[in-house]
Amino acid sequence: MTEPAKAEPPFSASTGLEAEDPWLERVRDHIRTLPESGIVEVMNYGRDRPGMIPLWAGEGDVPTPPFICEAAAAALHAGETFYTWQRGLPELRAAIARYMTRLYGVKEDPERYFVTGSGMQAIHIAIAMAVTSGDEVIIPSPTWPNAAAAAQKAGARAVYVPFNYGPGGFTLDHDRLAAAVTPRTRAIFLNTPANPTGFVATREDLKAVLALARRHGLWIIADEIYGRFYYGDTPRAPSFHDVMEEDDHILFVQTFSKNWAMTGWRIGWIEASPKLGQIIENLIQYSTSGVAAFMQRGAVAALDLGEGFVAEQIARARRGRDLVGDALLATGKVDLVKPPGAFYLFFGIEGRKDVRSLGLTLVDEANVGLAPGTAFGNGGEGFMRLCFARGDAQLAEASRRLVAWLKGHGAA
Amino acid sequence: MTEPAKAEPPFSASTGLEAEDPWLERVRDHIRTLPESGIVEVMNYGRDRPGMIPLWAGEGDVPTPPFICEAAAAALHAGETFYTWQRGLPELRAAIARYMTRLYGVKEDPERYFVTGSGMQAIHIAIAMAVTSGDEVIIPSPTWPNAAAAAQKAGARAVYVPFNYGPGGFTLDHDRLAAAVTPRTRAIFLNTPANPTGFVATREDLKAVLALARRHGLWIIADEIYGRFYYGDTPRAPSFHDVMEEDDHILFVQTFSKNWAMTGWRIGWIEASPKLGQIIENLIQYSTSGVAAFMQRGAVAALDLGEGFVAEQIARARRGRDLVGDALLATGKVDLVKPPGAFYLFFGIEGRKDVRSLGLTLVDEANVGLAPGTAFGNGGEGFMRLCFARGDAQLAEASRRLVAWLKGHGAA
Numbered sequence: 001m002t003e004p005a006k007a008e009p010p011f012s013a014s015t016g017l018e019a020e021d022p023w024l025e026r027v028r029d030h031i032r033t034l035p036e037s038g039i040v041e042v043m044n045y046g047r048d049r050p051g052m053i054p055l056w057a058g059e060g061d062v063p064t065p066p067f068i069c070e071a072a073a074a075a076l077h078a079g080e081t082f083y084t085w086q087r088g089l090p091e092l093r094a095a096i097a098r099y100m101t102r103l104y105g106v107k108e109d110p111e112r113y114f115v116t117g118s119g120m121q122a123i124h125i126a127i128a129m130a131v132t133s134g135d136e137v138i139i140p141s142p143t144w145p146n147a148a149a150a151a152q153k154a155g156a157r158a159v160y161v162p163f164n165y166g167p168g169g170f171t172l173d174h175d176r177l178a179a180a181v182t183p184r185t186r187a188i189f190l191n192t193p194a195n196p197t198g199f200v201a202t203r204e205d206l207k208a209v210l211a212l213a214r215r216h217g218l219w220i221i222a223d224e225i226y227g228r229f230y231y232g233d234t235p236r237a238p239s240f241h242d243v244m245e246e247d248d249h250i251l252f253v254q255t256f257s258k259n260w261a262m263t264g265w266r267i268g269w270i271e272a273s274p275k276l277g278q279i280i281e282n283l284i285q286y287s288t289s290g291v292a293a294f295m296q297r298g299a300v301a302a303l304d305l306g307e308g309f310v311a312e313q314i315a316r317a318r319r320g321r322d323l324v325g326d327a328l329l330a331t332g333k334v335d336l337v338k339p340p341g342a343f344y345l346f347f348g349i350e351g352r353k354d355v356r357s358l359g360l361t362l363v364d365e366a367n368v369g370l371a372p373g374t375a376f377g378n379g380g381e382g383f384m385r386l387c388f389a390r391g392d393a394q395l396a397e398a399s400r401r402l403v404a405w406l407k408g409h410g411a412a
Numbered sequence: 413m414t415e416p417a418k419a420e421p422p423f424s425a426s427t428g429l430e431a432e433d434p435w436l437e438r439v440r441d442h443i444r445t446l447p448e449s450g451i452v453e454v455m456n457y458g459r460d461r462p463g464m465i466p467l468w469a470g471e472g473d474v475p476t477p478p479f480i481c482e483a484a485a486a487a488l489h490a491g492e493t494f495y496t497w498q499r500g501l502p503e504l505r506a507a508i509a510r511y512m513t514r515l516y517g518v519k520e521d522p523e524r525y526f527v528t529g530s531g532m533q534a535i536h537i538a539i540a541m542a543v544t545s546g547d548e549v550i551i552p553s554p555t556w557p558n559a560a561a562a563a564q565k566a567g568a569r570a571v572y573v574p575f576n577y578g579p580g581g582f583t584l585d586h587d588r589l590a591a592a593v594t595p596r597t598r599a600i601f602l603n604t605p606a607n608p609t610g611f612v613a614t615r616e617d618l619k620a621v622l623a624l625a626r627r628h629g630l631w632i633i634a635d636e637i638y639g640r641f642y643y644g645d646t647p648r649a650p651s652f653h654d655v656m657e658e659d660d661h662i663l664f665v666q667t668f669s670k671n672w673a674m675t676g677w678r679i680g681w682i683e684a685s686p687k688l689g690q691i692i693e694n695l696i697q698y699s700t701s702g703v704a705a706f707m708q709r710g711a712v713a714a715l716d717l718g719e720g721f722v723a724e725q726i727a728r729a730r731r732g733r734d735l736v737g738d739a740l741l742a743t744g745k746v747d748l749v750k751p752p753g754a755f756y757l758f759f760g761i762e763g764r765k766d767v768r769s770l771g772l773t774l775v776d777e778a779n780v781g782l783a784p785g786t787a788f789g790n791g792g793e794g795f796m797r798l799c800f801a802r803g804d805a806q807l808a809e810a811s812r813r814l815v816a817w818l819k820g821h822g823a824a
Contacts, residue, residue, distance in 0.1 A: 028544045082475070149698040153540065217438070264702075289532045
């Protein structure tokens with residue numbers, strides 16, 4: 001377990017975009033070779049199939065609840081269609097601060113929160129501050145690919161450190177993590193609860209990562225967006241908020257997408273020291289110049305009025321996890337540990353190692369859309385990802401189809 | 413006029429964010445030193461003054477028209493709140509193609525258009541493809557600062573080439589432009605009609621820039637967002653579309669902000685060879701992961717139903733230009749040429765060279781908000797920018813206040 005982590009390129013899959021064309025040749029190398037999302041590939045393959053049950057993306061099947069849509073529509077009709085604060089509406093920053101204080105018991109300080117045009121943009125901004133050409137970001141893997149791609153876009157390199165995997169599921173390998181630090185390392189990106197593995201860092205994990213970051217002067221980019229989708233005994237997963245000091249260099253990235261069924265809105269926030277405020281404002285200004293004020297009114301409604309909705313979503317995900325997880329386990333043909341957090345099953349199917357083609361096969365033969373583990377970097381080979389943040393009836397039908405397919409074809 | 417252009421840093425103003433703090437010290441240099449927008453500074457100074465007439469920003473005073481808001485709100489209520497196509501809704505790409513064919517007579521090809529979360533994001537993407545650390549982008553100046561800042565964010569450097577300025581207004585200095593090309597040059601960013609100068613490239617200018625780009629194998633990033641705010645004898649300004657061949661390496665950045673009064677929405681598009689489609693999709697995926705589908709429905713309505721509104725906006729801007737321009741000229745205290753395009757007056761005030769403090773003074777003493785020319789890079793010193801895309805009554809009042817101030821204080 002102390003074998004040094006190999007520094008892998010972020011993705012094994014090639015985009016096929018070689019520089020044989022004068023158009024492509026002229027594009028900067030690190031941009032031309034950005035990977036195509038391995039999730040989008042199977043989505044585009046299966047998107048239009050009649051009756052398809054799409055469990056490939058990280059989103060539920062519930063549209064944004066009306067009280068959120070109505071707040072946004074009202075602001076739109078009231079003419080909130082002008083340029084606005086680059087850091088976000090003061091009302092939204094205050095609402096985020098109240099929410100974070102309720103959830104994490106932190107000091108209520110709106111100056112710590114900056115509204116972004118998606119959680120993805122929050123990551124993009126955090127990465128831009130932390131790394132540049134030649135730098136390295138450590139990311140436990142398998143993982144959602146976009147953080148590694150954002151590092152590549154900034155000219156840096158993701159260094160994947162594989163989770164350990166065993167009967168207890170995915171766990172962090174602290175020795176390997178420590179061994180992956182080089183003089184070029186600038187940041188550790190930690191997603192907990194994690195997509196796609198369902199890994200949840202313990203308080204001890206978080207302390208150890210924080211100690212490592214302190215020792216080497218690294219940023220921590222903390223992606224805790226699934227913090228409430230936690231199936232343990234507490235209302236949320238452990239957080240860096242529980243173990244950090246005020247002057248620890250942690251950048252939290254957040255999104256409205258998952259808790260409030262707002263995936264399509266593209267709105268999130270970044271939490272950081274107010275000392276970084278002007279830099280974050282500049283990065284927003286020079287990438288998208290802010291988030292629509294009318295959308296921000298919807299986000300205020302989500303935070304202030306959305307607790308009932310969030311509780312329902314979490315209860316539903318917990319049921320979905322058991323429903324699909326137990327059905328697949330009963331076939332005896334899957335390698336699956338029910339995850340303690342997030343809303344994905346990440347599992348292997350007996351005899352099926354080529355999961356990229358398996359994703360397409362399952363579209364054709366089971367009419368269920370799963371994402372191949374190869375879309376999630378080093379360590380994802382051999383796994384499929386299934387999103388269970390959906391309604392009971394649909395998940396029951398998806399389970400039925402998958403179980404039938406496994407019984408008929410599972411062991412190829 | 414053949415003196416080689418000096419390679420200036422993008423901005424003369426310092427943000428004051430020196431690395432004296434451990435938080436700031438850890439931020440990558442080219443990000444920490446991104447300039448604060450010189451426009452935001454005066455806006456924050458004057459934003460809350462009662463009765464203030466804000467002519468500092470590049471936006472009008474008309475909210476987005478109801479037919480656009482209603483299309484977006486309808487889609488929102490209909491549940492279009494999920495992840496969507498990273499390149500944009502097919503319906504919107506088709507609507508953009510129809511619009512561009514109507515306006516420019518180009519071949520109708522939806523595959524050339526990619527929806528972005530603002531014109532700023534379109535620039536960000538174009539810059540990311542074209543340049544990386546150590547590269548240079550040539551930008552005629554004074555200019556809207558965000559393109560230079562986007563280049564800096566990508567690790568590259570903006571090389572400003574000053575316009576000539578004389579009794580005929582601002583003109584492009586082709587010798588200086590050619591002399592600014594170095595082995596590190598990768599792109600020319602040309603904004604026409606231009607913010608803040610009102611410069612409009614002639615067909616001959618465009619041919620010359622294109623020839624220069626072809627000779628040196630450079631990208632052209634064409635920002636023609638003010639193309640319809642043109643006060644010449646044709647319905648739009650000359651465009652690279654008029655002079656280019658299909659295989660010229662031109663990236664057009666566009667926005668819904670100006671024509672359709674949608675500044676606050678943050679939606680635009682990039683036009684490029686379909687060969688770049690996958691790369692552009694990846695860049696969208698890894699920076700914001702798309703634009704809200706419900707907003708895109710509003711954008712479709714803008715393109716398909718917005719011609720009457722756009723025509724009104726342009727007629728109003730033309731009136732505004734004459735109203736304020738003539739009033740200021742009559743004082744004899746300004747150095748001003750009424751611009752052939754865009755919607756700004758860019759002018760000097762006799763005896764007032766320190767325009768950064770002049771912006772604050774005018775807030776205090778005339779209750780009118782103008783942007784200082786120093787916000788627009790090399791060559792902007794000594795000028796103020798005034799946006800005239802506003803209602804006649806408000807512009808008449810602003811003129812009255814400015815004229816009174818000029819008579820009382822103009823020659824300090």
